[in-house]
Amino acid sequence: MTSPWLHRYAVLWSFCTLFLVVAGGLVTSNDAGLSVPDWPLSYGSLMPPMEGNIFYEHGHRMVATTVGLLTIGMASWLARAEQRRWLRNLGWLALAAVIAQGVLGGMTVLFMLPKPVSIGHACLAQLFFSTTAAVALFTSRSWARGPRMVDDPGAPSLHWFALAASACIFLQLALGASARHKALGILPHVIGALVATGMVLWLTVRVLMRHADHHALRRSALAVLSITFLQVFLGIAAYMSRLATADAPQPMPVMVGFTVAHVATGALTLASSVILAIQIFRHVRRPLADLQPIGVAVPSA
Amino acid sequence: MKNVLLSLAIPCVMFVAGCGGSKTSESTPKEEAAAPAASAPAIDEANAATLTGKVSFTGDKPAMRNIDMSANPACARAHAGAPAKSEEVIVNDNGTLKNAFVWVKAGVPDRQWPVPTTPVDLAQKGCMYGPHVIGVMSNQDIKIVNSDPTNHNIHPLPKINQEWNESQPPNGDSKLKKFAREEVMIPVKCNVHPWMRSYIGVVNHPFFFVTGDDGTFTIKGLPPGKYTVEAWHEKYGTKDVEVTVAAKESKAVDFTFPGA
Incomplete structure (x- = not known):
């Protein structure tokens, strides 16, 4: 213990x-x-x-x-x-x-x-x-x-979906960091936001539709969903505040505030998606189709 | 465990390297030194031409933005009477632009022009760089002074020359720095005070000028020939003019930057 x-x-x-x-x-x-x-x-x-x-x-x-x-x-x-x-x-x-x-x-x-x-x-x-x-x-x-095990039939499997969503959010954070450090423009980050938000929506709606009675899964999915929406709002606010204060002689508090909140919420978005992925791997039985290609022995029915 | 020990060893090495690398120096960057001024041929004053002119501004005069220095009380105290203003765009009373850098961009004979032995001053006073724009010859000394009761860091951001970043304590010793290669312009920041910004134009010859309160410029001592003259401004970019001058000729060249 x-x-x-x-x-x-x-x-x-x-x-x-x-x-x-x-x-x-x-x-x-x-x-x-x-x-x-x-x-x-x-x-x-x-x-x-x-x-x-x-x-x-x-x-x-x-x-x-x-x-x-x-x-x-x-x-x-x-x-x-x-x-x-x-x-x-x-x-x-x-x-x-x-x-x-x-x-x-x-x-x-x-x-x-x-x-x-x-x-x-x-x-x-x-x-x-x-x-x-x-x-x-x-x-x-x-x-x-x-764990309290549940089944989730269908393809693609929830497990791969959860991993893909976390990977997608991490890539999106990397694009954001690249824009922030002027290695890339803002466009890849905006496109990444659309893709990452779409992935999160798809994943969390599927979890909530099928496993709303599972406390750990529901709570984790709701956390990812709400944090992601907050993050999208903060991203727009950070960009708008940056445009609005572009001529200022120094970094302005409104821009600093929204941008730092966007960075911190980005960290929360990734962490909550990782937690959701861990909960899915812990509580959802992996479909047979996932297990067979990697050499896991599957008992015959 | 071996990996953990290795991971611990890396920052120790960085610590030692950091202590050595962080020392500030009054010496110049390790770049090629200029030939002694005495060995360079003097300008032929007898046949030299002169360019004069002004850098005008058209459109609505932009307001000079206030700078908020409250993050550093020592800076704020220096402007207790009236807030400091951004010097990005200063339109003079006669409709000309201050802090435009005018230089002969092309056509100057390729020779070793004498480098002035007098350094150009770059002051940090009232948490502002002064002058906002300076011009120097390649390998000419720049004397950097901190007159403020607060720390500054001087951080030029060249693209061609070597970048450096050094701190300067309150009322500390002056620093002598130089840039070896021609570069127009090099922004200079103070990261402690993010509103502080200056620009240095580094040119291989002495034919440049920074406009002042009347927006005019005078470039003397040019050999007869055909030249491209450029005016640079921090916000409004650059404009080029082709000009041909004969021996002893004085010619007027004007630039106009439209505002937004």
């Missing part, structure tokens, strides 16, 4: 990571990425004067350090107390990811925002947040109660 304190710690870790995504979004939106030219120290010290954009950049580093320490704590706790080996390994994977993320963040400063590194930093942040949300789920009491 997993300690309830481990789950609470995982939830705290996940919230702090979301806050870190917000802090990172504030850095980019305020054009503060290079306001501290050195790394890992800031102006040669651990605590520079928090003035102007240094507040955002050094604040981001402080929150990142906190999340790094929390991740060390999580990996260590899982290694000592968790019986599921795969979950212990996931803790180590999270630790490796947060270290890689720190290195990428340092490279963005030292090499003055090379686009592939900045985009990689943004994408890994989204994946890392989804990992923390998944660990919070795996350590929860509802997970410990075990």
Whole structure:
């Protein structure tokens, strides 16, 4: 039995990571990425004067350090107390990811925002947040109660659909990061929004139509659906505010607010879709057609 | 476990590299040095031609936008009487544009023009760059001074020259910097104060001018010949004019930028 304190710690870790995504979004939106030219120290010290954009950049580093320490704590706790080996390994994977993320963040400063590194930093942040949300789920009491299996006949299978939706949302986040760091224009991100929203609609409506009486599936599907609609609204608002303030001599609060909310809700969209995919794999029996091609033995009727 | 140790080792290496790489320097970027000014041939003043003119603006005069410096009290205090204004577009009282960079883009004989030994000043005062636009010759020093009681970072964004980003503490020592290659224009940002922006025009010869409060320009010492003269403006882009000058001739060249 997993300690309830481990789950609470995982939830705290996940919230702090979301806050870190917000802090990172504030850095980019305020054009503060290079306001501290050195790394890992800031102006040669651990605590520079928090003035102007240094507040955002050094604040981001402080929150990142906190999340790094929390991740060390999580990996260590899982290694000592968790019986599921795969979950212990996931803790180590999270630790490796947060270290890689720190290195990428340092490279963005030292090499003055090379686009592939900045985009990689943004994408890994989204994946890392989804990992923390998944660990919070795996350590929860509802997970410990075990699955309540249901069938979902039809093609394509709900499992592949859920994976495709999460992959699609991740690609959409990568396109958003590419637009934000000026590697691509806005058009691919807009097209990606249409595709990702369509995938989410298709997946969640199918889950809600067929499994409305399944608590875990219904709750996860509703979460993805509502967060996705909020994300589309925030995307439009962020773009409109950017157009409206294009002539401003500095980043304006309305643009910064909508854009950072869009970035954070993007992280929530991916994490909720990952949670839905995990719940589908846990609670929905895989159709025979899915199992046979990958060599799983299927008992004859 | 080996992988975890390796992952931990990488940021340690980056830490050491970061400490070394973050040191600011008063030296110039490692690019080719200019030939000594003394060895370069002087301008033939006796036969030199002169270009004069103005950079005009037509249309409704755009309002200069206020800058909100409340994020940094030290900056806000410097403009306590009246808010600082964006210098992106300054239309002079006589209908001309300030901060237009006029330069001879093509036709200048390919020779080693003497590089002035006097640096061009780029100040950070009241959390604004001043002047907003400067012109220098390739390998001419730019003296960067921070007179503010707050940290700045100086971050030029060249496409041809080498990019750099260095901090400058309050009332710290001045920095001498130079750019080796011709590039019109190089934006300069301060990422601590995102409203701070300046532009540097780097030219291989001395035939350039930045318009001031009367919007006029004078380019002296041109050898006789046929030239392309360009006027650049931060918001309105560039305009080119072809002009031919004879020895000792003085010719007028005007540019007009229509507003929105």
